[in-house]
Amino acid sequence: MEEAGREKEVVTPGEVLGKASDVRAGRGAYVAPHNNLVYASLTGFRRIVSPPPDSPDQDQRPTVEVTHHKAHGVIPEPGSVVLARVTKVMAKMASADIMCVGPKSVREKFTGIIRQQDVRATEIDKVDMHLSFRAGDIVRALVLSLGDARAYYLSTAQNELGVVSAESTSGATMVPISWTEMQCPLTAQIEHRKVAKVGG
Amino acid sequence: MVGLSLGEKHFIQGGIAQDLRSDGRKRLTYRPICVETGFIPQANGSARVRMGATNVISSVKAELGKPSSLQPDKGKVTIYVDCSPTAEPMFEGRGGDELSMELSVALQRCLLGGKSGAGAGIDLSSLIVVEGKICWDLYIDCLVISSDGNLLDALGAAIKAALSNTGIPRVNVAVGASGDQQPEVDISDEEFLQFDTSNIPVIVTLTKAGRHYIVDATSEEESQMNSAVSISVNRKGHICGLTKRGGAGLDPSIILDMISVAKHVSDQLINKLDSEIAAAEADEDES
Amino acid sequence: MEYVSPEGLRLDGRRPMEMRQIRAEIGAVAKADGSAVFEMGNTKVIAAVYGPREVQNRSQQMNDKALVRCEYSMANFSTGDRMRKPKGDRRSTEISLVIRQTMEACILTHLMPRSQIDIFVQVLQADGGTRSACINAATLALADAGIPLRDLVTSCSSGYLNSTPLLDLNYVEDSAGGPDVTVGFLPKLDKVTLLQMDSKLPIDIFENVMQLAIEGCKAVANYIREILLENTKQLEYRRGL
Numbered sequence: 011m012e013e014a015g016r017e018k019e020v021v022t023p024g025e026v027l028g029k030a031s032d033v034r035a036g037r038g039a040y041v042a043p044h045n046n047l048v049y050a051s052l053t054g055f056r057r058i059v060s061p062p063p064d065s066p067d068q069d070q071r072p073t074v075e076v077t078h079h080k081a082h083g084v085i086p087e088p089g090s091v092v093l094a095r096v097t098k099v100m101a102k103m104a105s106a107d108i109m110c111v112g113p114k115s116v117r118e119k120f121t122g123i124i125r126q127q128d129v130r131a132t133e134i135d136k137v138d139m140h141l142s143f144r145a146g147d148i149v150r151a152l153v154l155s156l157g158d159a160r161a162y163y164l165s166t167a168q169n170e171l172g173v174v175s176a177e178s179t180s181g182a183t184m185v186p187i188s189w190t191e192m193q194c195p196l197t198a199q200i201e202h203r204k205v206a207k208v209g210g
Numbered sequence: 211m212v213g214l215s216l217g218e219k220h221f222i223q224g225g226i227a228q229d230l231r232s233d234g235r236k237r238l239t240y241r242p243i244c245v246e247t248g249f250i251p252q253a254n255g256s257a258r259v260r261m262g263a264t265n266v267i268s269s270v271k272a273e274l275g276k277p278s279s280l281q282p283d284k285g286k287v288t289i290y291v292d293c294s295p296t297a298e299p300m301f302e303g304r305g306g307d308e309l310s311m312e313l314s315v316a317l318q319r320c321l322l323g324g325k326s327g328a329g330a331g332i333d334l335s336s337l338i339v340v341e342g343k344i345c346w347d348l349y350i351d352c353l354v355i356s357s358d359g360n361l362l363d364a365l366g367a368a369i370k371a372a373l374s375n376t377g378i379p380r381v382n383v384a385v386g387a388s389g390d391q392q393p394e395v396d397i398s399d400e401e402f403l404q405f406d407t408s409n410i411p412v413i414v415t416l417t418k419a420g421r422h423y424i425v426d427a428t429s430e431e432e433s434q435m436n437s438a439v440s441i442s443v444n445r446k447g448h449i450c451g452l453t454k455r456g457g458a459g460l461d462p463s464i465i466l467d468m469i470s471v472a473k474h475v476s477d478q479l480i481n482k483l484d485s486e487i488a489a490a491e492a493d494e495d496e497s
Numbered sequence: 498m499e500y501v502s503p504e505g506l507r508l509d510g511r512r513p514m515e516m517r518q519i520r521a522e523i524g525a526v527a528k529a530d531g532s533a534v535f536e537m538g539n540t541k542v543i544a545a546v547y548g549p550r551e552v553q554n555r556s557q558q559m560n561d562k563a564l565v566r567c568e569y570s571m572a573n574f575s576t577g578d579r580m581r582k583p584k585g586d587r588r589s590t591e592i593s594l595v596i597r598q599t600m601e602a603c604i605l606t607h608l609m610p611r612s613q614i615d616i617f618v619q620v621l622q623a624d625g626g627t628r629s630a631c632i633n634a635a636t637l638a639l640a641d642a643g644i645p646l647r648d649l650v651t652s653c654s655s656g657y658l659n660s661t662p663l664l665d666l667n668y669v670e671d672s673a674g675g676p677d678v679t680v681g682f683l684p685k686l687d688k689v690t691l692l693q694m695d696s697k698l699p700i701d702i703f704e705n706v707m708q709l710a711i712e713g714c715k716a717v718a719n720y721i722r723e724i725l726l727e728n729t730k731q732l733e734y735r736r737g738l
Contacts, residue, residue, distance in 0.1 A: 020729050022722045023640060024648030024685035038645065040605060042686070049685070051605055051645035053725045055733070078643035079732045080530075082549075118550055159558060159611070250622055251539070253574050263527040267621065269574035295568055295617040296526050296545035302568045302617065303585075351573035355543060355619070356526040 021050040027074045033058070038076030054078040083117030086153045086162055093174070094122055094164065096147045102126045104143045105161065106151070121161040124151060128165035129204055141190075141202040142166075147176040150206050172206035214433065222434055223420045231424065231431070238475055240426045243367065245486040247375040248494040255376025257490070259368040261426065263358035268350065268368035270376045275347035277338065285337020285345040289317045290352070291365065297357040316362060317352075320413055320442035320451030321369065332373070332410060339381050346378060359429040362440050362453075366413030367479075371487045374407040375494075411444035411451070412479050414472040418460070423468055425475055439468050443476035500658040500670055508669055509538075516653070516665040516713055517626075519720050521633075523641050523728045531642025535634035538667060539624035544634035546642040548614035562606035564613045567597035569631060571620040592628055599652075599681045599691045600635055605645040614644060625668040626654050628679050632691070633717055640725055648683040649721055650690060653713030655680075655706050657698060662706045664713050678706050682714035 021027070027039055030046040036059065038052040050056070059073045086092055086108055094106035108120040127134045129142050143149065150171050151164035166172045169189070178184045178194035178201060186192050186205045193200050214222075222232060229237050241262035250256035253269040277284060291313040293306030301309070321332055337346040350372070352365050380403060417427040417438040424431060432438075437456030444450055449469065454460070460468075501507055511517070517538030526532035529545035536542075552558040569592045573579055600616060616638070618631045629652035636650045656666045658675040671677055676698045681691025689711070698706065 020726045022649060022725050023646035024683065026685070040645070040647070042647075049647070051647065052643055053640045053729055054643075055729075079729060079736075080641075080643045082643060120551070159555070159560070250574055252577060252622060256574070265526070267572070269572075271574060271579050273579075290573060292573060294543075294570065294572075294619045295615075296529065296532065296543055296619050298528075299547045299615050299617070302615070349573075349579055351579070353572045353574075353619070353621075356528055358528065 019056050020054065021056050021076055022053050023049075023051050025050045027056065027076075032071060034061075034071045034073045036073040036075035038078065039074055048074060050076045052076045052078045084111040084114045085116075086111050086120055086122075088153050088155050090153050091171075092122070092151055092153055092164070094149055094151055096143045096145055096149060099139050099143050099145055101139060104139055106149060106164065108162065108164075122151070122153070122164040123157070123161045124149075124164045124166060128154065128163070128167055131167040134167075142204040143173065144176065144201075144203070147173045147203065150174050166204055166206075169207040172204040174206050174208065176201075176203055214430065219434060222431060226419050226422050226424055226431075229422075233428070235426075237422060237424045238471070240363075240479065240482070243482060243486055245367070245371050245483070245490045246493075247371055247487065247490040254378065255372045255374075257368050257371035257375055257487075259364050259371060261360060261364045261367075262428065263356055264360060264364045265356040266352060266354050266361070266364045266368045268352045268365065268372040270372045271349045271351070272376070272378050273347050273349070274339070274344055274381075277342065277345040281334075282342040283338055284334035285347065287322060287332060287334065287337075287348045287350065289321065289350045289369070290314055291317065291354065292352070293354045293357075297354050313352075313354075313361060313365060316440060316453045317365060317369065317413075319453060320366065320411065320440070323450070333406065336406065337378075340383055344381075344383075348376075357429065359427045359432045360415055362413050363415050363426060366411070366442065367483055370407060370410045370412060370483060371490070373410060374404075374487055375491065376404070378403045409444055409446075411442040411448075412476055412483060413440055413442045413451075414476050414479060415440040416468045416472055418456075418458075418464075418468075423471060439465065439472075441469055441472040441476075443473055445480055447473055447476075449473075498673070500673060500675075501661045501663070505661075507663065509667060513661045513663050514709065514712075516716060517667065519717060521637055521721065521724045523637060523724065529638070529642075531638040531640070531644070533634050533637035533641060535630050535637060537626050537630045537633075537665065539622055540620075540626050540630045540667075541622040542618060542620050542627065542630040542634045544616065544618045544631065544638040546614065546616050546635070546638040546644065548642070549609040549612035549644065550615075552611065552613045558611055561610050563604070563609040563611075565597055565601040565604060565606065565616070566613065567593050567600065567616040567618070567635075569593040569596060569618045569620070571623060571627075575620045575623045592631065595628065595691065595693070596631055596635060599632055599650055600639065602690050603647045603650050603683060604639065605647060608645055623668070625666050625671040628652065628693075629654050629665075632681055633721065637721060637724070640721075641728075648686045649718055650681055650683060651714040651717040651721060652679060652681045652691065653710050653717055654678060655710040655713065657702060657706050662702070662709050664709050676706070678703070678710055680707060680710035680714055682711055682718070684715050684718035 027048045030041045035041045035048045054077045057075050061070050092108045093110040094108045096106045098105045104124045106122050108122050126137050129137045151166050154163040154165050157163040180197050182196045184192035184194050189205050192203050244260040246258045249258040250269045254272045256269040258267045291310045293301045293310050295302035416423040417435045419434050436458035440453045442451040520536040522534045525534045526545045531546040534543045569589050616635050632652035655664050656677050676696040678694045
């Protein structure tokens, strides 16, 4: 009845979960270096996950994890798609506040920057930042790396990435008409953005 | 909190306009109030009040002191509010001082009346022991443990509950003291006088969001407010103090309207509080 | 003054090796990531943990581990005489430092680089042993917040009066001027992380007194474990698992 080996045992931090030679330490567990035992580091249910079939033969140890009842806020990881609001546009880069990672919103905002060479995939040295983003736009971007101490590095260099929603100077939400232009429904004025391809 | 998005703001304001708030309450309904008295056994009186996620503790300590020369027939009361960093990380160090000061001053204004002591919600002349020489000094200390909006109301309720839980020891003054000498006093450990709290006002805060007012705002709703008026009303329906916060201007007729709404709401609040306090005291007696 | 009567009873009726009654509650502050109220006899302490979150002061950011900060404050009404200044005095600063160092040693900080963990401890009532109650409350709050810990740190104090080692001193016994040993202990790993003592003790008696405090810590650890297990079961039950 328990296929993945889920057990209903609750553990508290400091409890021994096994020997390091028998199990691998997953989330919520750690290996003490001096005696090679695996201890729990969170309070929660202990789960044993069987090793994936493609791991090397010598390392067929199951992984033991402890799941806490509280879900922590999400944190942007390299490779995740995020939604960010552009705060500042400068000559060589734009800074944005990351608001959602995937489908979940974050607990506190993280700062990201989109560099000129990461805005699009073609002709990257001829990019004009002011024709790609404006302050206040909502963009979908990919996290490239943890970046430096100040901000994550983001990239919009794919068709599905870029400005998702923007307000025109007259205050209305604009409609995208091509991959570089958006039009205001009230004044019919066209503004330049790096537009994301949404839908099919 | 990252801040409310435009959609969330519209949702809150639209809901208030339709008399349906985010947690299902009507505009003039309070959150469930939970009162525990005798929380701090070392103090003369204490209470802990929970309104939703807002959690405040109030304690009353009585010490003998000398009345001020301007008012020799009145005791002294000092109200002090401390915002604990457990409520908000930004309250650590001196971060909470500004809010603490604002709350202390607002509470003093609502409960203690003006500089001459006239019109105080608490009857100060009952605190006098020997006129001109000895009086009781009441120190009311409040601590905000957890804040989710509407701190003033919760603090007012906590002070009221703590005062009704307060027992002032009976003092026997030695007969025969004359002139300028300090009379000998004997503080009894056994007998206590219960403080009379029937005239203590409660504070009702009305927050104006859009065109309607709500009572007992959560911190989300408070972030949307244009302005808020806190009115302290006592059992007889008299106004004991008024504080307006927020930058938006209010038409005088709206303020009068808010005052009448507050009076109406305060009736229910006073009754609810009294029954909760009585239940809490009964619980305390049993345990 | 006699702190231990000839029959072997202390001033509050306890035996020398008996701790005061402990009570703990998790989740008192809804807004915090983790919070707990811990009572040891009449000493009542509330702890709240905020984190891991972004570092507020960029200059203090550490690239390889989390920054742990702690603030200890006493409420105005916590002691018998009303205190004037609830925080910022020397004793509060010292206790904040002690709690921070103790908790930092047992949090797996390398798992959360460039972030900050704030531990706020507020004393509601002080009757001796506030340091220990604070550490116990902080451990519970950290476990409630889901911050990875090496082990649960528990703490207890012990002393030596009238030639008897006493466990868990209250305020009267503490102010008697005898030695006061506070121990912070990791029960499963069997290690001492905090050891403080004032006044003087001969070494062989010191060993006994410290051992007694360690036994007290183990008893507190069992209680804290039970509370955490109970809390988790309650939450899972409410989620319908």
